[in-house]
Amino acid sequence: MILSVLIASIAVYSWKLLGYLIPERFITDKFRDFAERVTVSLLAAMVMIQGFTVTGEVVVDARLPALLVAALMLWMRAPYILVVIAGAAVAAGLRMLGL
């Protein structure tokens, strides 16, 4: 497993270094656009996987109200860290109540 950890770390780092090494004129708008789009669809997928699945199965639980509260706070422009803490607190609280 540690080998996968190292490979993944180097793979992620390589994106960062690449940006400092290639001259900007080689980057087309099309590729720039694609990178932004991949980020959006990946983040949306991660919200769903992290929020509504458990080991490969779709599960709706205390994370749904937690995400709704988080969305409301984001809409109200609350600081990022408060949004994350609120998400944890709502889910932990509901579970403590046995929901």
Place this chain on the structure above:
Amino acid sequence: MNKQVLSTSVSVGIATGLYGVSFGAIGVAAGLDVLSVMILSLLMFSGGSQFAFVGVLAAGGAPITAVTSAWLMGIRNSFYALRLTSVIGPRGLMKVLAAQLTIDESNAVSAAQSSSKDQKAGFWLTGVAVFVFWNLATLVGALAGNLMGSVEQWGLDAAAAAAFLGLLWPRLRESWQLALLGAAAAIATTPFLPPGIPILIAAAVAVIPLGGKK
């Protein structure tokens, strides 16, 4: 040194540090040892990629899928680096160091400054602050994770979901259709495909031209 830049950098560092505890705990809960979790925070050092990596493993996905998800999630850092090259102008070995500190937070704080001196300071200070707090927090989370029982009990799984929503939020205005499609693709394929693969399907959805045209 501009005090306002310093205080912004430190507060961003502390904020991401709190979230780093969640990463550490989720990492060990996913079955990684403390050393592997620390390597991710020290070496990979990119929250989105790190959560993608342990998220796939926690769901029982194959290591290769975890590696690919983390790698794809890191693509945006390339574009921060492109932007930052002209702002901080690193040379030689400084490029290697600057690359390691190139993340959402350091790029954002730098971009928010008006003078070029503050943009440079914002990048380095935030990068270092987040690196220090994120790694300390990961260590605390990883060590405590073994003691504190389930990740769910503390709502850390929900915290991770909320964290991704927070990263996605500012991008929704321009690309909500794509986000909706990516989300739908991931959830709809989850019952039928091995864990981790739905994330890659969602990434593939990005090639469909939909909304967000400039």
